[in-house]
Amino acid sequence: MTKIDKDKYLPSVEPVNEKVHSALSAGLGLVGASAIFERVFESPYTRRTEEWRELVTEVINTLDMNFEQLKCKVDRNEEILTSFLLADEIAIKTSDKLSWELLKNGLINVLSKENYDEAKLKIFFGTLRELTSLHILVLNFYSGLELYNETKKPKTYPDDVWLTTIIREVRKPEIESILPKILVDLRSNGILDFGPKAPHSSGSNNYSVLRPTKFGSELADFFTEPSLK
Numbered sequence: 001m002t003k004i005d006k007d008k009y010l011p012s013v014e015p016v017n018e019k020v021h022s023a024l025s026a027g028l029g030l031v032g033a034s035a036i037f038e039r040v041f042e043s044p045y046t047r048r049t050e051e052w053r054e055l056v057t058e059v060i061n062t063l064d065m066n067f068e069q070l071k072c073k074v075d076r077n078e079e080i081l082t083s084f085l086l087a088d089e090i091a092i093k094t095s096d097k098l099s100w101e102l103l104k105n106g107l108i109n110v111l112s113k114e115n116y117d118e119a120k121l122k123i124f125f126g127t128l129r130e131l132t133s134l135h136i137l138v139l140n141f142y143s144g145l146e147l148y149n150e151t152k153k154p155k156t157y158p159d160d161v162w163l164t165t166i167i168r169e170v171r172k173p174e175i176e177s178i179l180p181k182i183l184v185d186l187r188s189n190g191i192l193d194f195g196p197k198a199p200h201s202s203g204s205n206n207y208s209v210l211r212p213t214k215f216g217s218e219l220a221d222f223f224t225e226p227s228l229k
Helices: 016-027 033-062 067-076 078-092 097-113 118-130 133-143 159-170 179-188 214-222
Strands: 192-194 210-212
Touching: 033 078, 033 097, 067 078, 078 097, 078 118, 097 118, 097 133, 097 214, 118 214, 133 159, 133 179, 133 210, 133 214, 159 179, 179 192, 179 210, 210 214
Parallel strands: none
Antiparallel strands: 192 210
């Protein structure tokens, strides 16, 4: 394969975007940049799109709904269309199957309840888009914990012990190095926080006393399969 002559195609005065175009053209002969993209990515992109659309069909079949019933729902409630478009955008941009399952659960909930505000739907889907499925997985773990109140005082744990507990419970040992970052993200996005009755220890992150906020609880519920609620 002929090497790219950087002096010929990448002169120092050439804008960066022009350098990229020149390099691609030189390295791949007469094939245009758009054709390069199509040849390299079109097949995987098409396959991923088809797989996602099959999952969407599964959502509709899960609810035992035919085409006319679905069309009637969409005509009556445009938030459903918004949800499918938002989910579609996220799904096509990730290969993470857990994200797909969460999106599937969200769509089932939208079709089942039909009472979601569009602004809230955008926030729910947008949160998954900006964070990751692992964030929702950790949120789900916290959603199953007892709340602190006047009579209930669940036991607290040192941070290192608690992080190990989360990793074991969510069965994702690969998140060990990023789990503290995930918890920071969940707090900064108003998904987890310390309740008014939660105890605090100085010199600690107090991970074990974090609990879902009202928004966090709604978010977890939205991405949970209805049959598991």
